[in-house]
Amino acid sequence: MTETDVIVVGAGPTGLTTAAELTLAGVRTLVLDALPERNPLSRAAVIHSRTAELFDQRGWLDSLLAPGDFPSTRIGHFAGLPIDYLAWPTRHPAYNVPQGRIEEFLEARLTGSGTPVLRGHRVVELADDNGAISVTSTGPDGHVRHRARYLVAADGGHSTIRTLLNLDFPGRPGTSTAVTAEAILTGPASTRQGTDYGPGGHWVIQFPLEDRVRRVVTGGPGPARSRDDAVTADELRTTLRAVYGDAIETVEIRRAARIDDAARQITGYRAGSVFFAGDAAHIHPPLGGQGMNTGIGDAVNLGWKLSAAVHGWAPDTLLDTYHTERHPVGARVLANTRAQALLMDWAGTGHADLPAVRDLLTDLLAVPEAMRWMAGMTTGLDIRYDIPCAASDHLTGSRMPDLDLIVADRPRRAYSLLHAGRAILLDFTPDGRFLPAARPWSDRVDAIPVVPQTISIPPAILVRPDGYVCWTGDPATSDTALRQWFGAPRMRWCAAR
Known part of the structure; x- marks a missing residue:
């Protein structure tokens, strides 16, 4: 049996x-995965601007992008209509990075820090073990029992943990299927980016990955297929030809x-002590590249809160805010x-009124x-x-600007x-008047005197570890905010006060 x-x-x-978030916070962590190796198909392939910011907050982004030529883009899409990501202020566009590269990068960080990632270990049993979580996995070493204070289920849309707990997954089943592929293409239309339509309800989304490889997503009319059905080269070529004719060729x-x-x-x-994140918590049509990015957002929101609970300073309601926020x-x-x-006609209905709706939305998006x-x-x-209990301003509750x-x-x-x-408390006052208030929390909050290079900044900003502002400079409420998010102060500081 292993303990963590x-x-x-x-x-x-x-x-x-x-x-990775838990390991950074000094929490003993074990990762179990049923697959013997990473899935070679990079199902997700876009790091959105906010995810890039989250990785930048940890100092990971440059290292993640360093090994390859991962194209950046400021143009995405909503139902095939162009979206300018940089219409929102940020330092980062989107980056076309295959999911496999992201997994390789994060796994290397974990194993380099001593956190085991055990592949080929399928969870088969789960139980409450005197207030702890006990799971049994089967793998190369047979049946192994693992015990921990908390468990995070990030095991996909067909979550084993969700099934073992007999939890419902309400919503709607898939009614139509599409194909996602990594391919090398040639021809005048092989460098297109975005969504293109052909007659009869056929559609194609394509964008670059790395080297000459492109991500191609195709759909159109016809009955739903089982996700287990193999995709043939002829099937993909038929849809590409329906949209582009001779202007594209699959190499x-x-x-x-x-x-x-x-x-x-x-x-x-x-x-209870089990938390759901990513596809184990939510699945949806894979449009706009939002699935993986939403899951990573779940992870960064949850990681610091679980760490606080493990280290013993989490306020009573902190873990519940994971659900209420995400x-x-x-x-x-x-x-x-x-x-x-519906707007891009995923099912290939060819409804005659859809072009009018898309034209209307196109006009609307011309408004800044x-x-x-x-x-x-x-x-x-x-x-x-x-x-809760925070002053209403444009920063509180929002991401901290860089x-x-x-x-x-x-x-x-x-x-x-x-x-x-x-967490960080940024004090912008010349005399550092807010710094003493944070000293009792110095084991979990870094109080930093700073000089801003922009105007219209509050006198102080308290930022959670996930990069979201939870308080701005009202001296009368700083102690309340610190207790609300970071628990009771250390006893020796209480005594000194």
């Missing part, structure tokens, strides 16, 4: 990011799989992807504020959590101050 603090089931981007298909338009979301992201985010992704599936709203929603840059700052007479970006995965 947190078991993460699932070694996809969501599970590995959760484990090589590296990998291909079927996807469907199922949309489901678990009712509660927490079940369930609405997942619900919104389900809603907008279902709308996209409408484009900004759409970019914020599809990238997650506009996520704003409800922060401000240019002067810290200890050196230029720094705000995100560089979050590399350690700890």
Whole structure:
């Protein structure tokens, strides 16, 4: 039997990011995955701007992008209509990075830090073991029992953990299927980016991955197919020819799989000591590249809260905020992807009125504020959590902007101050008047005197480890905010006061 603090089931981007956050915080973590090796098909392939910011906050982004030529783009799509990601203020566009590269990068960080990632270990039993979680996995060493305080289920849309707990996954099943592939293409239309339509309801989305490889997603009329049915080269060529004619040719298909338009979301992201993240919590039509990015957002929101609970300073309600904050985010992704599936005619109905609706939406997106709203929603840059008992201002509950700052007479970006995965209190006052208030929490909050390089900044900002602002400078409420998010202060500081 093995003992640890947190078991993460699932070694996809969501599970590995959760484990990386926990490991950074000094939490003993074990990752179990049923597959003997990484899935060679990079089902997801886009890091949206907010996910890039999250990786930048940890100092991971440059290393992630370093080994390959991963194209960046400021143009995405909503139901095939162009979306300018940089309509929302951020330092980062989107990056076309295959899921396999993200998993390889995160797994290397974990194993380099001593956190085991056990592949080929399928969970077959789960039980409450005197207030702890006990799971049994079967793998190369036979049956092994693992025990931990908490478990994170990041094991996909067909979650074994969800099944073992007999939890419902309400929503709608897939009614039509599409094909996603990694392919090398030639011809004048082989460098297209975005969505193209052909007669009879056929459609194709394509964008570059790395080297000469392109991601191609195709759909059209016809009955739903089983996701287990093999995708043939002739099938893919037929759809490409229906849309592009002779303007494109398939040279090589590296990998291909079927996807469907199922949309489901678990009712509660927490079940006692078990937490659900990524596809184990929500599945939806894979449009706009939001699935993996939403799962990584789940992981970063959950990781620091579980770490606080393991280290003993989490306020009583902290773990419950994972559900209250992330369930609405997942619900919104389900809603907008279902709308996209309808607008882009995923099922290939060829409805005569759809072009008129798309033309209307195209005109609407020509309005800058409408484009900004759409970019914020599809990238997650506009996520704003409800922060109880906080003052109402434009920052509280929103992501911390990556401000240019002067810290200890050196230029720094705000995100560089979050590399350690700890909360930060930024004091912008000349006399550092807010710094003493944070000293009793110095084991979990870094209080930093800074000089802003921009105007209209509150006198102080308290930022959670996930990069979201939870308080701005009202001296009368700083103690309340610190207790609300970071628990009781250390006893020796209480005594000193």
